Amino acid sequence: MLTSMFLNRLAAWRRYRQAFRELDGLTDRELAELGFGRRDIRALARQAAAM
Secondary structure, three states: OHHHHHHHHHHHHHHHHHHHHHOOOOOHHHHHHOOOHHHHHHHHHHHHHHO
């Protein structure tokens, strides 16, 4: 049980890091075209990791 919980948390952290890297790689203009700003990246990455 503890192992599966750890693996689930690790997978969520990896999804967060991947989403964060992708969003952080966008230009300010690209983010604005999507309706977001740099300040939104962490929250968006957290949402992506929770899926």
